[in-house]
Amino acid sequence: MKTLLSPPSFDDLLRLLRAWRFWVFGAVLGGMLGVGVYFVAPPEYRARATVVVSFNMEKSWPVNSDKELFYYLEREARKVEEVTRADATLQQVADETGFSVLQLRSGKLELSQPKDGAWHFYATDPQAAVAVQLASAWAGAFSAQIRQGIETAVALDATRKALIANPTDEKLLSTVTQLEAKSLGITPELQISFSQARDFPAERKSGLGVYVLAGSVFLLAVGALLILFVPRMDHATRNN
16 A cells, blocks of 8 residues: 655656646746745845965975965965954944944855956845945955054064174064064965956846746645655545
């Protein structure tokens, strides 16, 4: 005796494959359902600002070993990546946009491709203009923090060299201590520049096509389960 949980038979699968009207109708109806959901509850807008980050590895790490160079780049990239979500960076964004730091940490901001090259700063919001403002402010705050960190690294390097020649100079010792407290631990050879900071568009996180496809697949899956298993329930009832 077949039950609801028993696997479909060959006849069940054949009946499902022959139901071409169901496939056509289900795909169209599901697509319309997806369109309705898209316009009733549209996805948020997402904007992207781009900052080019160059580690100048040939100057900062003049080693021929590819393995050592890879680990150096990975380590330095993690340091710089930490700056993107540092308290000082997000507080600057919060001051410019009116959002709290907690809101910014709760999925509104997203970083992509944190390696040597273009870093993409994404921001999402129901309003396109707000998403653009968030992305621009985040990239700007990051760039400002990095530039300050580079200046601190250059000054710290120069002061340490001066301290070698004058190891008992208390003023130099005090300056080193102050610079170390402000240091981000990044290499002074690091360079950054805005590639896309303003006048960039904001797009929906998911396009209409994604909703149409998802609606069609969902309705077809539900319909297929009904076609396969509802007759089994009727058959089981008749046998009882």
